[in-house]
Amino acid sequence: MSRSQEAAIGRPTDVAVPRVGFGRWFRKHKLEVALVIPLVAYVMVLTVVPILDTFRISLSGRAGNSFPSAQNYTSIFASRVFRTAIKNTIIVSLLSLSMELVLGMIVALTLHAKFFARGFVRTVALIPLGVPTIVSGAIMLLLFSRSGYLNSLMFVFVDLVNNIPGVNLEFQALSWTVAGGWRTLFTVAVADMWKVLPIVTLIFLAGLQSISEDVYEAASVDGATKWQRFMRITLPLLVPFITMAIILRAIDAFRIYELALVLAGRIEPVLGTYIGGRYLPPTNDPFTAASASIVLFGIIMIFIVAYLKFVAGRSRSA
Amino acid sequence: MSSTVVAGKDVLDKPLKLLFPVWVVISLLIVLFPVYLVFMVSVAPGSALFGERPALFVEDPTLRFWNDILQRGDLWGPLFKSLAVASFTTLLAIVIAAPAAYVISRLPVGLRYGVVIGLLVTRMFPEFTIGVSVATRFARLGLIDTYGGLVLAHLIGSLPFIAWILVGTFETIPRDLEEAAQIDGASKMGTLLRVVFPLAAGGIAVASLFVWLYSWNEFLYARLLTTNQNTLPLQVFQAIDRGSRQQMATVAAVLTLPILLVVYFLQRYLKPGALAGAVKG
Structure with missing residues (x-):
């Protein structure tokens, strides 16, 4: 393409659109190609190929098995532990997701309001992001276990309330983590929520900041109450941000590992701890671990497709 | 409805104003308490940790565990x-x-x-x-x-x-x-x-x-x-x-x-x- 043609179209060409045959394009952009290749190669060799390889492993078995065989899949789906793990993963995800959305919205609204020392509070609100996941697991263990600090706090609270004449509350120390069932799953969800609430808050805060003050002013002139303004203006305008938060958080929640390992490890499996348990000693079975991780991959892919459709397709800042 | 709504004010205003500072303090505690806990427990003597009501403050902090892992x-x-x-x-x-x-x-x-x-x-x-x-x-x-x-x-x-x-x-x-x-x-x-x-x-x-x-x-x-x-x-x-x-x-x-x-x-x-x-x- 000549200069005059370019000028006729009226916009400068960007780099790297092959229009005149691959050879000439390549010679012109040798440097660019050389600069991209290490990254592309890395992602191919250590992300794409391993996923395909895990798929292959999931269809193989110890010596003597004919490849491909769905035996690993039938065996995990026949296992009660695996089905419990799937059920638990869904429960934990739903629990933590709903708590995160509600609390995240409240915290974002709080931090969006103007008040004394808001900058300080905003900084402090980010702290959980800086706490390593394994450490927040350790912390939740301190809080929720038998003779945990949540009980101490509850006692302090009950004592305070009992100072009010005529009130006489009783409280019994609870053990959450070793209880199993809902209680244990609840601690995992709370731990996850504590850790990632800042992310959800930041997403909602970005959304709130994108809404113009004028809309609210117009609404108050028309006599709308705070609650009406929230339900009829804020929420509808936040829908894209809520969608983004739900999808991104669901992807993370289904991959949950450390927190579940620490808080629910042997009592209530989730997909992550199930896969880890199959792969690592003493089980040492990469085959069922691979098939379970392919199942997890399939679930995550559903969310990724949703992300591409509903989030990435719409906003460029995603 | 219109009787409670005067120039953008409404029934939610008062309770919100009163509860707001309390809520901010509570949420700060929710964020900070767990982090405090790690550092507090790391200097707590063994006796402070047990019972169904472990102490929330350490009265006689010890550096024993820090010395231990460092040495x-x-x-x-x-x-x-x-x-x-x-x-x-x-x-x-x-x-x-x-x-x-x-x-x-x-x-x-x-x-x-x-x-x-x-x-x-x-x-x-x-x-x-x-x-x-x-x-x-x-x-x-x-x-x-x-x-x-x-x-x-x-x-x-x-x-x-x-x-x-x-x-x-x-x-x-x-x-x-x-x-x-x-x-x-x-x-x-x-x-x-x-x-x-x-x-x-x-x-x-x-x-x-x-x-x-x-x-x-x-x-x-x-x-x-x-x-x-x-x-x-x-x-x-x-x-x-x-x-x-x-x-x-x-x-x-x-x-x-x-x-x-x-x-x-x-x-x-x-x-x-x-x-x-x-x-x-």
């Missing part, structure tokens, strides 16, 4: 491994991702956006799906328990992330500057090294801090690729599994301290998109 020496190995792996991961991530990110940032808009979304999506894949294969191969290649093996694994998560941040950085550097340098006779490579990269230094610094943090905290790949030479997060897990409460809290405090500092400096760069898939349970 016994099983902290130094993991600490050094974590430091070395995080630093090498960061270094390699920049060397591999920065040039690529520059080229991506100069692609036509549509293509560029596609590539960036592709990078983000690779971060959403479950680590286990990648890790099962990587760990089996690394075992065969003798990369278990090596620094190199773990650096390679940590690059899987870091590269797309750092490339994604840096594409944003390079996009802000005007092409006119490059053209000016080339008119003055600089080669393409010279322009990159002397004009573009120095201008991107700030963004590169922020991105490297994120990568360093990721590697410092990373647990899953470390667990798959380690049999006896722990990283610091694995050391915390070991203390959770078999240590006393104070030992667990002390190692956890060592792991947390540098991070709290780094996050303090990073806070203004924390944007929601940057965190997609970056932090998880």
Whole structure:
């Protein structure tokens, strides 16, 4: 393409659109190609190929098995532990997701309001992001276990309330983590929520900041109450941000590992701890671990497709 | 209804105004109390920890557990491994991702956006799906328990992330500057090294801090690729599994301290998109 043609179209060409045959394009952009290749190669060799390889492993078995065989899949789906793990993963995800959305919205609204020392509070609100996941697991263990600090706090609270004449509350120390069932799953969800609430808050805060003050002013002139303004203006305008938060958080929640390992490890499996348990000693079975991780991959892919459709397709800042 | 609504005021105003400060203080406590707990328990004498109502304050703090882990020496190995792996991961991530990110940032808009979304999506894949294969191969290649093996694994998560941040950085550097340098006779490579990269230094610094943090905290790949030479997060897990409460809290405090500092400096760069898939349970 000549200069005059370019000028006729009226916009400068960007780099790297092959229009005149691959050879000439390549010679012109040798440097660019050389600069991209290490990254592309890395992602191919250590992300794409391993996923395909895990798929292959999931269809193989110890010596003597004919490849491909769905035996690993039938065996995990026949296992009660695996089905419990799937059920638990869904429960934990739903629990933590709903708590995160509600609390995240409240915290974002709080931090969006103007008040004394808001900058300080905003900084402090980010702290959980800086706490390593394994450490927040350790912390939740301190809080929720038998003779945990949540009980101490509850006692302090009950004592305070009992100072009010005529009130006489009783409280019994609870053990959450070793209880199993809902209680244990609840601690995992709370731990996850504590850790990632800042992310959800930041997403909602970005959304709130994108809404113009004028809309609210117009609404108050028309006599709308705070609650009406929230339900009829804020929420509808936040829908894209809520969608983004739900999808991104669901992807993370289904991959949950450390927190579940620490808080629910042997009592209530989730997909992550199930896969880890199959792969690592003493089980040492990469085959069922691979098939379970392919199942997890399939679930995550559903969310990724949703992300591409509903989030990435719409906003460029995603 | 209209009787309660006078010029934008309504029934919710009063309770909100009263409860607001209380709510702010409560939420600060929810954030800070758990962090306080780690440091408090790490200096608590054993007697303070038991019963169904463990003490919320330590009256006679002890440095016994800090002395213990500092002297016994099983902290130094993991600490050094974590430091070395995080630093090498960061270094390699920049060397591999920065040039690529520059080229991506100069692609036509549509293509560029596609590539960036592709990078983000690779971060959403479950680590286990990648890790099962990587760990089996690394075992065969003798990369278990090596620094190199773990650096390679940590690059899987870091590269797309750092490339994604840096594409944003390079996009802000005007092409006119490059053209000016080339008119003055600089080669393409010279322009990159002397004009573009120095201008991107700030963004590169922020991105490297994120990568360093990721590697410092990373647990899953470390667990798959380690049999006896722990990283610091694995050391915390070991203390959770078999240590006393104070030992667990002390190692956890060592792991947390540098991070709290780094996050303090990073806070203004924390944007929601940057965190997609970056932090998880």
